[in-house]
Amino acid sequence: MNQQEKIRVLAEKWLNGTITEEEKQEFEHWYNDHPEESLNWMSADSEDELKARMFSQIMDEPRINRLTRKFAIAASVLVIIGSASLFFYTYTSGKRKDSEPQIARTKIAPEKIEGVSLTLANGSTIPLEMVNTGPVASQGSAIIHKQPDGQLAYLHQNRESQEILFNTISVPKGSKVQSIRLSDGTIAWLNMESTMHFPVSFSGKQREVEITGEVYFEVSPDAARKFVVRTQTSSTEVLGTHFNVNTYGQPVVTLLEGKVKFAGNGSEQLLAPGQQARLLPGSKKIHLDKSPDLEAVMAWKSGLFKLNNANVPTIMEQLSRWYDIDVNMGPGLNDVRFSGMMERKKDLAAVLEILSLTREVRFEKNGKSLTVLANTRIAN
Missing domain, CATH: 2.60.120.1440 (Jelly Rolls)
Structure with missing residues (x-):
């Protein structure tokens, strides 16, 4: 089995929830070393189907009731944002449906030394x-x-x-x-x-x-x-x-x-x-x-951004410092919360796209100004 085939198998295991801790570390190591590399899936799943499978794992979880399920979905996207999920959602090929959230792919990368x-x-x-x-x-x-x-x-x-x-x-x-x-x-x-x-x-x-x-x-x-x-x-x-x-x-x-x-x-x-x-x-x-x-508390020193049941205003305050953007907050966002880990080296468009895929928030970007709005939906 060559390297590409092995990585595809590990990615499938991650998605199916059968990956071991050792295999997870191997996959993360590969991803961190090859963030721009494409991967052709062995399965016939389209990008939409991959996302659906990820979300279905959360929706089928019996311990999560209807009231808290939407927050669990949001958290699930970010829990693995530093590894496989960002790869799935950012670098997989395939056309997007018009109904999917669209984020301008202008890269705004953090951690520039200019200005210190x-x-x-x-x-x-x-x-x-x-x-x-x-x-x-x-x-x-x-x-x-x-x-x-x-x-x-x-x-x-x-x-x-x-x-x-x-x-x-x-x-x-x-x-x-x-x-x-x-x-x-x-x-x-x-x-x-x-x-x-x-x-x-x-x-x-x-x-x-x-x-x-x-x-x-x-x-x-x-x-x-x-x-x-x-x-x-x-x-x-x-x-x-x-x-x-x-x-x-x-x-x-x-x-x-x-x-x-x-x-x-x-x-x-x-x-x-x-x-x-x-x-x-x-x-x-x-x-x-x-x-x-x-x-x-100490994630920032290691180049990470850890969310622990953080609401959207708290997250955007940190992203504002991270990417040097001006953020305008819409109403109804204090109760939308996320948990997980992100790396500072990811560009802004990738981070916003991941957050948008939760269907809880959407973004309107104009230059360095970013408006954050709550997605209105009918509760089940």
Whole structure:
């Protein structure tokens, strides 16, 4: 059996629900390495028939009642979006019926390095896509170096500087996750639409940075100097730990390792590993979640987008940052929810087409503006 025949067999097994975990990993590995390659099915199924078979597996599931079935269908499409389903729905051949949702196939791909910038103490800005690997600039007692993997590293020079200098790194919408190694060895990863303002060299009794957006930290231990992350309305204090700070809405801190103290609105909360704290809007209280979905929280750092019963406005807010698009929401979308995983490298048209195939939503695109509308249907 040659490679093409083997892949067709694995695809059929995936569709029929008979694929093993080992075979599933093999299929995903092949798909990730050959995303544009076509596949001629051994079965006579048309694209419509393949979709019907997928949906029938959900519709026939006895544990799903009529009220929740439509959400299960939506979830099923996204559960395997990172592997077989996107291949089935995006790259299979065959004519579409006029009644099928149509999405303009203009590719808008995420994770472009253009726009990531570093602002130096004198106000000058360096676009990182224009910088080659090696020294970038000298700031006080530190030299900034761009590593082969794109990370920025602040390295100490053999001289002292009495002046405290600050730099700012900015990662816009539609860009890429950017990592930076600070002068104390702490590493920070910035998600899209995020900034971090920091000293080129830490001095005094504490290490302090200011952020907007979402940043994940792996803090270098220093028992003598705590590490403080400040946002507009909160602060997080640690000595050495791994944690994520999300400020797209109300500040949310998720602890993966170590211990942190989260403070805001006059309240404080200590977190243990695996816990999450958030400021409640219009309140001085801090909500503590002892079992958040850590995989969903940290998916962005791995180039993934995980949905865990997320409604359409939440999904589109993230896609807006991901693809740098302006989203307008129609009514009736708060109760339409999805679960699953997507890869950041997929282009926007492919993602919208998958969502449209659920028949729960439809899209109208005009340039960088996207309108999301609920599909009206008669309930069974």
